[in-house]
Amino acid sequence: MPSRRGAATANPKSGEEMEPFPQPTPQIREVPATTPFVAPEELARRVGRTSLVRIGANESSFGPSPRAIEAMRDSLALTSYYGDPESFELRTALAARHGCAIDNLVVGAGIDDLLGLIVRTYAARGDVALMSHGSYATFTYHVVGYGLTLATVPPFEDGAIDVDALAAAAVERRPKIVYLANPDNPSGTLVDRDAVARLRAALPPQTLFVLDEAYADFVAPGALPPDGVDARTIRLRTFSKAHGLAGARIAYAIAAPEVIATFQKVRLHFGVSRAAQAGALASLGDPAFIAEVVAEVARGRDEYRALAARHGLRALPSHTNFVCIEVGTRAQAEAMVHGLLERGVFVRKPGAPPIDGFIRVTIGTPEERALFAEAFDAVLETLREPVR
Amino acid sequence: MPSRRGAATANPKSGEEMEPFPQPTPQIREVPATTPFVAPEELARRVGRTSLVRIGANESSFGPSPRAIEAMRDSLALTSYYGDPESFELRTALAARHGCAIDNLVVGAGIDDLLGLIVRTYAARGDVALMSHGSYATFTYHVVGYGLTLATVPPFEDGAIDVDALAAAAVERRPKIVYLANPDNPSGTLVDRDAVARLRAALPPQTLFVLDEAYADFVAPGALPPDGVDARTIRLRTFSKAHGLAGARIAYAIAAPEVIATFQKVRLHFGVSRAAQAGALASLGDPAFIAEVVAEVARGRDEYRALAARHGLRALPSHTNFVCIEVGTRAQAEAMVHGLLERGVFVRKPGAPPIDGFIRVTIGTPEERALFAEAFDAVLETLREPVR
Numbered sequence: 209m210p211s212r213r214g215a216a217t218a219n220p221k222s223g224e225e226m227e228p229f230p231q232p233t234p235q236i237r238e239v240p241a242t243t244p245f246v247a248p249e250e251l252a253r254r255v256g257r258t259s260l261v262r263i264g265a266n267e268s269s270f271g272p273s274p275r276a277i278e279a280m281r282d283s284l285a286l287t288s289y290y291g292d293p294e295s296f297e298l299r300t301a302l303a304a305r306h307g308c309a310i311d312n313l314v315v316g317a318g319i320d321d322l323l324g325l326i327v328r329t330y331a332a333r334g335d336v337a338l339m340s341h342g343s344y345a346t347f348t349y350h351v352v353g354y355g356l357t358l359a360t361v362p363p364f365e366d367g368a369i370d371v372d373a374l375a376a377a378a379v380e381r382r383p384k385i386v387y388l389a390n391p392d393n394p395s396g397t398l399v400d401r402d403a404v405a406r407l408r409a410a411l412p413p414q415t416l417f418v419l420d421e422a423y424a425d426f427v428a429p430g431a432l433p434p435d436g437v438d439a440r441t442i443r444l445r446t447f448s449k450a451h452g453l454a455g456a457r458i459a460y461a462i463a464a465p466e467v468i469a470t471f472q473k474v475r476l477h478f479g480v481s482r483a484a485q486a487g488a489l490a491s492l493g494d495p496a497f498i499a500e501v502v503a504e505v506a507r508g509r510d511e512y513r514a515l516a517a518r519h520g521l522r523a524l525p526s527h528t529n530f531v532c533i534e535v536g537t538r539a540q541a542e543a544m545v546h547g548l549l550e551r552g553v554f555v556r557k558p559g560a561p562p563i564d565g566f567i568r569v570t571i572g573t574p575e576e577r578a579l580f581a582e583a584f585d586a587v588l589e590t591l592r593e594p595v596r
Numbered sequence: 597m598p599s600r601r602g603a604a605t606a607n608p609k610s611g612e613e614m615e616p617f618p619q620p621t622p623q624i625r626e627v628p629a630t631t632p633f634v635a636p637e638e639l640a641r642r643v644g645r646t647s648l649v650r651i652g653a654n655e656s657s658f659g660p661s662p663r664a665i666e667a668m669r670d671s672l673a674l675t676s677y678y679g680d681p682e683s684f685e686l687r688t689a690l691a692a693r694h695g696c697a698i699d700n701l702v703v704g705a706g707i708d709d710l711l712g713l714i715v716r717t718y719a720a721r722g723d724v725a726l727m728s729h730g731s732y733a734t735f736t737y738h739v740v741g742y743g744l745t746l747a748t749v750p751p752f753e754d755g756a757i758d759v760d761a762l763a764a765a766a767v768e769r770r771p772k773i774v775y776l777a778n779p780d781n782p783s784g785t786l787v788d789r790d791a792v793a794r795l796r797a798a799l800p801p802q803t804l805f806v807l808d809e810a811y812a813d814f815v816a817p818g819a820l821p822p823d824g825v826d827a828r829t830i831r832l833r834t835f836s837k838a839h840g841l842a843g844a845r846i847a848y849a850i851a852a853p854e855v856i857a858t859f860q861k862v863r864l865h866f867g868v869s870r871a872a873q874a875g876a877l878a879s880l881g882d883p884a885f886i887a888e889v890v891a892e893v894a895r896g897r898d899e900y901r902a903l904a905a906r907h908g909l910r911a912l913p914s915h916t917n918f919v920c921i922e923v924g925t926r927a928q929a930e931a932m933v934h935g936l937l938e939r940g941v942f943v944r945k946p947g948a949p950p951i952d953g954f955i956r957v958t959i960g961t962p963e964e965r966a967l968f969a970e971a972f973d974a975v976l977e978t979l980r981e982p983v984r
Contacts, residue, residue, distance in 0.1 A: 229801070268676040281669055283843075288658070288659045317705060332621040457866070479706070481871070
């Protein structure tokens with residue numbers, strides 16, 4: 209038998225001649241096997257626990273609005289019907305909220321879904337995508353997954369994004385996409401609206417500006433750019449954070465109608481669940497609940513900062529529902545994450561310098577914050593090396 | 597200012613010089629603006645109705661299992677937490693059901709989601725994908741969306757898929773993917789297990805065999821291939837049909853571990869909602885409910901066939917929760933769909949010959965079936981041309 213290209217697999221039962229099997233595309237073969245985020249369920253299994261204090265994924269510890277829960281509950285009997293692929297009611301409500309047309313909006317199954325759609329439609333293999341080093345890992349995941357070339361600029365020593373370095377790199381590298389998470393994840397830091405405008409103005413004409421505003425609800429009024437988009441800016445918002453609907457998978461993009469029409473050509477039309485659409489619409493109608501969540505999150509940030517200060521550790525300024533707290537070296541921060549996990553507390557940590565010696569802790573309920581503080585103190589004691 | 601490549605947009609406020617804006621990739625620019633399926637919500641808006649008798653999208657008129665509804669309801673308070681990206685519990689239950697390992701399984705947000713993942717990972721621009729002409733439109737949508745070359749073979753005159761023609765075309769065209777919906781949508785016809793095996797055996801070694809078994813629950817025991825996959829077959833199953841969870845978006849693929857590992861490298865890890873996972877797991881635990889749905893669907897198929905026979909019209913043999921009923925010419929079938937819609941009844945029709953003179957009607961409840969029969973009779977009267 210002539211040799212054939214492709215890997216081979218044996219038939220264990222019959223011992224028959226090995227047969228080649230289909231291979232992924234050359235581009236997909238190049239993609240390494242990575243997982244941007246290991247789930248708390250998996251971490252709990254690894255340490256033999258059935259549940260964890262879940263303050264590692266920036267989920268809301270305050271749940272969805274009761275109105276959202278009610279709307280989702282009411283929708284369940286109709287779960288056998290697909291959700292509206294146009295999300296017409298939700299887009300109508302969002303258009304009113306943002307002062308745009310429904311043609312400026314597309315709804316997706318989370319910002320991760322929308323980021324994949326953006327990368328797929330606007331950047332081909334070998335195109336450059338530019339971001340701040342160590343910023344949101346799932347954007348990087350899509351950049352690698354679609355075979356783009358990743359370019360990064362380092363953030364400042366305090367974790368803040370260096371907008372002017374991004375602008376300079378954009379002029380030099382002429383990327384297809386510039387990605388800015390604002391507020392940033394995992395640092396929690398904010399780039400103010402003037403700096404965002406400066407970056408936008410500096411971008412080459414062919415560059416798409418992706419503004420991931422997942423944590424917008426936690427930002428002080430007036431600090432983010434005003435509503436509105438130009439022809440090459442995409443703003444992303446989600447119901448996963450302050451709205452407490454992460455488990456429902458729903459987010460949206462605001463962009464020029466030409467950009468939305470491009471997504472429309474290839475997006476998964478029936479990808480957003482019926483319950484998610486009902487929950488998001490109801491949640492938009494409960495601003496008082498969101499305001500309460502935001503206020504409690506602000507209290508939690510103060511507590512975490514006080515905890516860090518009590519140990520003489522830095523905490524990064526945060527405009528989100530999480531805080532990065534310094535531990536020491538990268539190894540010490542990893543030991544802290546592991547030590548907390550063994551004590552039943554799930555947190556994560558930034559992977560990239562200069563903040564890889566920090567842990568990233570979501571604002572929990574007062575009870576969760578107390579459990580975290582206790583465990584943090586205990587693990588800190590066990591770290592061999594003196595911190596700072 | 598030198599001319600720059602790319603389309604231009606005017607700034608309506610300032611009248612400033614026009615500025616180019618970012619363009620989609622060349623491959624995406626080639627994709628036409630199409631929508632595989634217009635939603636019933638949109639159709640209702642077009643005819644000024646707030647609701648329709650919804651028997652056009654092969655959703656289940658019998659809802660989800662009460663156990664699934666209860667499980668989803670219980671999950672709602674935890675909607676602020678992401679669903680398990682590994683769907684560990686569900687995959688464990690599915691592995692037991694299908695006699696495979698959890699490494700043979702990946703869960704996605706519907707078969708449409710999984711089809712996109714398959715096309716993206718295994719076929720590059722210009723590769724050939726082969727299917728029966730007029731079969732499931734969303735596979736075609738992904739084939740076009742990823743820039744593949746679509747090859748088709750015509751079905752038989754009665755709408756049944758010509759497996760031997762597919763096999764011959766596969767040998768000739770050496771496609772990267774052969775897609776078989778079995779039972780087929782929109783025809784509802786079944787290819788028996790021996791013919792499936794014959795097709796599989798004839799495929800060139802580098803061809804991936806995608807077996808879309810969305811309607812498997814409605815097929816008589818023993819008619820589909822037995823559980824199990826080889827290294828180049830992917831079987832797709834969904835909770836959208838007999839399980840009544842279309843609105844929750846959940847389905848799965850069964851494939852070799854190497855194939856699953858490839859998906860794992862680029863899939864949307866947090867793409868399946870928490871409620872969907874809870875509902876699917878509970879639904880698997882209620883086989884009696886599924887058996888009732890399947891029995892009622894069989895009764896409904898008999899009713900639709902009797903309705904067709906009463907008018908001297910053909911109905912295609914169906915192994916699904918829908919039946920294709922002959923109307924006459926393509927134009928007459930289109931007029932029937934439109935006439936039914938004006939009477940508040942949503943059905944669809946196959947787009948491709950030889951069955952484009954048929955409408956495709958989902959098995960509704962007894963009440964929905966009666967409303968459909970009444971409207972069908974009335975619209976048939978209005979069609980100018982005598983039918984057959």
